[in-house]
Amino acid sequence: MSRLVLILGDQLSPEIAALKAADKASDVVVMAEVAGETDYVPHHPKKIALVLAAMRKFAEALRDDGWDVRYSQLDDTENSGSIVGELLRRAEETGASEVLATEPGEWRLIEALSAAPIPLRQLPDDRFLASHEMFETWAEGRKSLRMEYFYREMRRRTGYLMEGDDPAGGDWNYDKENRKPAPDEIDFGGPMQFTPDETVEEVLTLVEARFGENFGDLRPFAFATTRGQARRALAHFIKGALPKFGDYQDAMMTGERFLYHAVLSPYINIGLLDVREVCDAAQAAYEAGEAPLNAVEGFIRQIIGWREFVRGVYFLEGPEYPRQNKLNQQRKLPWFYWGGETKMACLAKTVEQTREEAYAHHIQRLMVTGNFALLAGVDPAVVHEWYLAVYADAYEWVEAPNTVGMSQFADGGLFASKPYVSSGAYIDRMSDYCAGCAYDVKTKVGEGACPFNLLYWHFLDRQRERLEGVARMGNMYRTWDRMDDDKRAQILREAEAFLERMSAGEVV
Template identity: 65%
Template sequence: MTRLVLVLGDQLSDGMAALKAADPDRDVVIMAEVAEEAGHVPHHPKKIAFLFAAMRKFAARLQDAGWRVDYTRLDDPDNSGSIPAELLRRSAHHKASGVIATEPGDWRLRAALEDMPLKLHMLRDDRFIATATEFEAWAKDRKQLRMEYFYREMRRKTGLLMEGDQPAGGQWNYDHDNRKPAPDAITFDGPLRFEPDAITSEVLDLVEARFSNHFGQLRPFWFGTDRDQALQHLEHWIAGGLPGFGDYQDAMLADQPFMYHALIGLYLNAGLLDPLEVCQRAEAAWKAGQAPLNAVEGFIRQIIGWREYVRGIWYREGPDYMTRNALGHTNDLPDLYWGAPTDMRCMERAVTQTAENAYAHHIQRLMVTGNFALLAGIDPAQVQDWYLAVYADAYEWVEAPNVVGMSLFADGGIIASKPYVSSGNYIDKMSDYCGSCAYRVKDKTGPRACPFNLLYWHFLIRHRERFRSNPRMGQMYATWDRMAEDRRATVLAEADAFLARMQAAKRI
């Protein structure tokens, strides 16, 4: 009997587990653009367009390869609006014996699939380098799950940048070379931009009609939407961007949204690029003398280290991870995250660039919008919904550990050994934002004091009991304790006033 083979929008890889387990002569592939997935958070229009166009092209690719594909477009009159409902509808039509699926990267959808009154064969997503079993074996008896040690295991497993059993160049990690402040000029001309083809143009019209109320600009639309374009994009970046990736990984410039970053998260996470092939390509560039070791090691660490590690944490911690709020933060996400005017130049740049590109690079996400949300005590659930909605590469399995764990410390320290908080000083050192900001980064108090300066101390004092014995934070508390008492009182009172203005939805 016919079985249905579910392929989700972020499962656009030829070798998906469900496809490998199916039989093109007997089974039918089911793909569907559904309102529930596009709208359960208000996804950026560029992200929706990217996924729908890539899905349509992948469906055509499967048909060319001999598969029968039942594809539901968003505006099909019979579209039932959710993945489980589409499977039920198609199952009745084909009198199917069951569904073969690859597990989704989202616990909500997984539960909905498991609740369907259909026989479900759910397969592990084997596009990751570490299996869940391997991650569990590594994690189970450790007190602390530090990424660095997991990363070394992945280097050994893949053989990437290994010379026998030793790391290439004698060191596992060249991060100390990768913290240079922003350069005056960027030599890379940025990501490859693609003209929308006929399929993409049709999708753009659809998304414009249906989702123009979502935050973010649909046009100009220039993402690649199939594997060939994703590979071209990768080659362009390897040649021009990779050599500078290491040195300036943490730097930010007001008019340079991409710096030397690869912008490959959206292609990797949708399945158009494979993590190992991308790393092998970067390693080959190093071997050919086209990129230095610190850049290539830093890049490979992001993928076989951080990307694999956060996936392992998400899987291991389960659905409850998304609800954690270890620091008890309850403030509402200010409207500036959705584009309301702000006087904070760094926040304005990060949010404006996010609206334009459905993209901000890691340090903007971590040390600007994430740092602010943590310092200002914003409810982690609201912050998660924002990150999940606005970035083209955002899916729960990768967004949640980065937001709940790395950025907000809401998991109580599973991912981060200390909170990623900083005053304005860090942002000033790593960017050119502060010079043209309405606030003054050097002011610690007073009407123009940088909010990051005020909130930094407010955060530390709010959570003194929790962090006072953290060996990496003792120095900060010692600095606070040395400050004159009246100055400390002023800092806290001004921070309180700032937070009250923020909660009253006044311009900040």
């Protein structure tokens, strides 16, 4: 009796667990483009196109390898619109009585598959280096979860950048060398771009017709859509950008959207690249003297540290984690996150880039869009849904902990040691955005004051009861308390006025 082998759109790896457990001679691979996956948030058109084009090409590669693949396109007239519906349709068609699946990366799909009216076995996703059991063992007994300590454990387990039992160079972390502000110029042309072929063009036409109203520009489209293209993109980054990635990974520049960033996460997260081959390539560059330790360590940390850590948190905390709101923030997401006009240059540039590229690097996400949302008191659930919708690399297992835990501090400090908030000074130091802004970043109060300056203190004041006892927050409150009463009152009054104008729909 044949079985169905489910392959999801973010499981495009030839070594995925379900394929390894299947029998090519008798089992049938099921892949499906369904409305249930394209519509649960208003995904960026580029993200939808990337996944659908890569799925279609992966299906063809499986057929070439001898697999029987039953593929449902989004516009198929018999398409049921859901993953479970397509499994049942293919089971009836083939007579299969069981489904092999690799565990999905989102609780909603895990639960949907678990409730499917057909025997279904979910296998662990061993593309990740840390299993659920390993993370649970590491986390057991800890009141708070800190990536740095988990990362050290992952270094020891994997052997990356290790010299025996010690970290290469003597330190675990070289972040102190990775905080240089924006340079005068960038000598890297950005991530490798790929001209759409016939398959991609067919997908672009479909996405244009069906998702043309979604936030985001579909064209030009230049993402890799095959494993071979993704590997070329990796080699391009290692040679051209990795040597300077560390120095400028936190910098932001008008007109330079990518700086020395890899933009490989969309490919890693859908399975076109394996984390081991990515880390191996970076370590090989270090060992060959082609990239410095601070760059390679910072890059590998993002993969075996942050990426594995946030997945561990997501599955450890369970389905309710994305709805955490320990700071009780309730404001609606400002309209300018969806492309409306704003006079704040940093937000305007970051949202514009997000709309056009389906990409912004981690500091743009954390310290511009995330920082503002936290300072302004936006409901973290809507911030979470926005990030999930607009970025090509966003899947709930990786996006929710980064947003709910790190960016919005909505889990109350399980994930981060303090809220990631700043006044305009940080953005001014790490970018050139402020030079072209209608507001003056050096003005603290009064006409032209930077909204980040006002909202920073407003946030600390209104959240004092919850945050004053948080480690590393004491100095901020002592600075606030040293201000005279009139200045504090003026800051709070002007911050409230700004928030009222924003909520009323005025251009701010």
